[in-house]
Amino acid sequence: MMSHHTYYPEPKVSKFLFASKWMAPIWTVVRVYLGWQWLTAGWHKVWVDGGFNPAWIGPNANAAGGFLNGALAKSTGDAPTVAAWYGWLIEHVFLPNTTLFTNLVAIGEVLVGAALLLGLLTGVSALLGGLMNVAFLFAGTLSSNPLMFVLATWLVLAWRVAGYYGLDRWVLPWLGAPQGEGFSAARRNLVTAFRRLSTRAG
DSSP states (O other): OOOOOOOOOOOHHHHHHHHBTTTHHHHHHHHHHHHHHHHHHHHHHHEETTEEOTTTSSTTOOTHHHHHHHHHHTTSSSSOSSOHHHHHHIIIIIGGGHHHHHHHHHHHHHHHHHHHHHTSSHHHHHHHHHHHHHHHHHTTOOTTHHHHHHHHHHHHHTTTTTTTTTTHHHHHHHHTOOOOBTHHHHHHHHHHHHHHHHHHHO
16 A cells, blocks of 8 residues: 655745744844843853852752742632642652752753854754743743743744854754755855855965
8 A cells, every 4th residue: 555645835934934044134133132031040040259159059059949939839829820730740849859950940041041142953942941931931930931932932933044143054954954945055155156266366
């Protein structure tokens, strides 16, 4: 029995918004902004007064405990703002491992921020940042999390071009990932131009 494969081409609008060289500069601005937000948030936790902050980094780190207890309290009462199932997770998974999650949050924010600023594996970095935003939102904290989550989602969609003006320009082709619309031709034209200049110079 022959197998049949159905191919659905990417809509032109989607390709233009999330995979074209024309949108790459815009996604670069979004990426740098989001990366800076994560890096500064994490750096203020990790580094204090010329050294690592023991409240966030190390075997005795427990700074996230107050946040978790506050979120747990919001899951009970007459008008809870935190879902009961998430309150159960906080009580039975997060709080017993407060030190681990405190370190993960602080280091994770710094790494996600640095990766986004460098344009390194932008789609994966934005996804991990978005997951942290979701965790904070589930815990009843709004702040800048909704905006950051939306921007992270857009960067995940634009992963082919969002890091082009960054390390992904070389990392993604090396990994064999598909390139954005127009970048292959642009790279060939650039190589051809350099070859012509070198030939004339010789």
